[in-house]
Amino acid sequence: MSEIQLATVLAGATGFKENNVNDTFRGQVLTADGEVQQAIIKDLNIVQLCNELVAHCLAREVGLPIPDGYLGLVRPGVLSVSKAPNTADGSRLVFVSVDVKVPNVTYRWQGSDAAGRQALLAEIAQWGNLGHLYAYDTWIANVDRHAGNLLFGGNSEFWLIDHGHCFTGPEWKPEGLDPDVQYLNKLGLWLTQSLTLEQKKKCAKAARQFGVEIDGFDAGEISQNSRIADLLPLQYVEALKEFLEKRTARVPLDASKALGVPQMV
Structure with missing residues (x-):
């Protein structure tokens, strides 16, 4: 399973607004192997941060396209953030x-008439991994996959972003x-x-296969590889692990319902 690496946020990042709810910046980060990357930097509360980290590891595990992700360290004075959890040294x-650098679907819709929007959706509908996306969002209880959270550059260039509202939402608690x-x-x-109808059926079949492949999923490594074991209380970590393992059984049925082709129980 993919492991989240650390990266240090460099000075000079600038904020931007593109329908993003949380404070978001474009800037550079220095990775552990000494490489400088152009990046999107998100100021999130601890639950949303952990949601992003876990969702990233799981997307990589099942082979869905997601941009490289890091746990970023903001040294004092480098960037003004307000929600991000603190470290012992004040970072x-x-x-x-x-x-x-690929636009999201909402951005590509801007200025399009109804026919243009429908043509774009028709392109997306042909993506070979679409059924897996329905299944993945069902599995991780992603309640916020709107058009702004899917990047699409044409020619089957897709990226999944913004997973702070997974696992039922941005403020989940173990008992929920x-x-x-x-x-x-x-x-x-x-x-x-x-x-x-044929595309729906094809996606539902892929979602069922996705459910078969994750059946018996062992979430034991996820807390370490995503680094949430160092960030969340043990009660939260254990609740999320149990949620992921037990939820695999619902994936085929609920993904099919979202596709409008309910399966017989």
Whole structure:
């Protein structure tokens, strides 16, 4: 399983607003191997930060495209952040995602008429991994996969971003992580209606296969590889582990429902 590496945020990052709720910056980071990367830097509370770290590891585990991610260290005076958790030496911890310089779907919609929007959705509908995305968002209870959280550059260039609202939301608590609940899959609100019946069936078949492949998933390594064992209380870490392991059983059914082709139980 992919391990989250550390990166140091360098001076000079600048904030930007593109419908982002949390303070977000473009800047440079220095990775542990001495490489400087252009990156998106997000000031998140500890739960959203951990959501991003875990979702990144899981996306890499199942082969879905997600930009390289790091746990970023902001030294005192380098960048003004307010939500990021503190370290013992006064630094702050942020989520860092390498800037792949691909626009999100919402951005590409701007200025398009209804026909243009539909043509873009038709392109997305042909993505070979679309069924796996429905399944992945179901598994991690991602309740916020709106069009701004999917980067699409054409020619099957897709990237998944912004996973702070996974695992039921940005402020989850252990007692609220119920693996047997059907959580909102927003793909069903803005993308499903653009799929043909055959595309829906194809995606549902892929989602069922995804469920087979993650059946028996052992989340034992996830807390270490994502570094959340160092950030969250043990009760949170154990609750998330149990949630991921038990939730695999719901993936085929709930993903199919989001696709509008419910399966017989």
